[in-house]
Amino acid sequence: MPQTIVILGCGRVGSTLAKQMSGEGHDVTVIDITSDSFRRLGNKFKGHRLVGSGLDQDLLKRAGLERASAFIAVTQGDNSNIMAAQIAREVFHVERVVARIYDPIRAQAYRELGITTLCTTTLAAGLIHDAALGEGQGDALLQASQTWDKVYLEQRC
């Protein structure tokens, strides 16, 4: 079933997710502080683009957060992601809120406070560790990585 998804931050991660999810038929809105970032979405992207601050509650409302089933915060700033995620949860009661956090300590603290935080720093370290030592799920993860690389490359044009 198509879901309403709001993505904050149109960098490499945000744009890749936006294109993929939109391609899967979901109703996607991407927010970024600079309109220039939307070039990453290419011209096949069918979702909505919104320029502004993801910490502005009026803008988040316009982005459709009230009826969104998921909110994804992937800007460059840990604190912006943390704050936006908390607004999504506390003000708009979004069911699934995911935030990318570079600082592992902050990622853990806010995970304990109920936000799904992904610390890509430690996550990458762990994956590289397993791949280098041939341990854990090294192969499966490499495959997943290739799949998403393809998503990124295919939709670039």
Place this chain on the structure above:
Amino acid sequence: MYVIVVGGGKIGYYLTKQLLTEGHEVLLLEKDRRRQSAMAEQLGDVVMQGDGCEVRIMSEAGFGRADVIVAVTGDDEDNLVICQMAKKNFQAPRTVARVNDPANMVLFDKLGIDTTVSSTQIIFNLLEQQIEPGEIIPLGALKNGNIEVVAINVSERSPVLGQTIQDLRLPGNALIISVVRSDNAMIPQKDTRFENGDSVIAMVVAEEEPQLRHIFAEVHS
């Protein structure tokens, strides 16, 4: 008191200076190295360089024994995280955050920040006070409740002019706590009569504020 101020902008600088004058132990934390050394030249070794959102720096700065943490950087999101991390990882007894966007005051309160200050809101309230006599001016809210403390200016167009407090049909959850007349705050009696220029200070449950507003609403011809 041991006060940690995070953010070496103008507010952080003057706040630190004032706290030092009053004899408090203060530490000013500033992320930017150049700014930190400029501040240190004026304030001495109470200025430390470091990111106040990083737990390692927070430990070094002594967040664990601080009585108050004051986050006054220019970014609302940083101030929020500083205060939340101080509460969560260092059990800070009191946190104060500055916000630019007044809409964040309610949010910060909900997210556990003890005190939130918005200069935008303060200036707005002052302007409102000058522009619209007769309107209800919010002065503050009681913590953990929805009781507001408000001021209402009585003008020559006010319907309560010449009436006494007992004449008013106040909502059940409203209480007039003072009438300020020519800079004197009086404890009102039931026969206190309203005069032009009075400032009425009242406590009211948020839901009943419109009723209170209605009683004092000005008559426009």
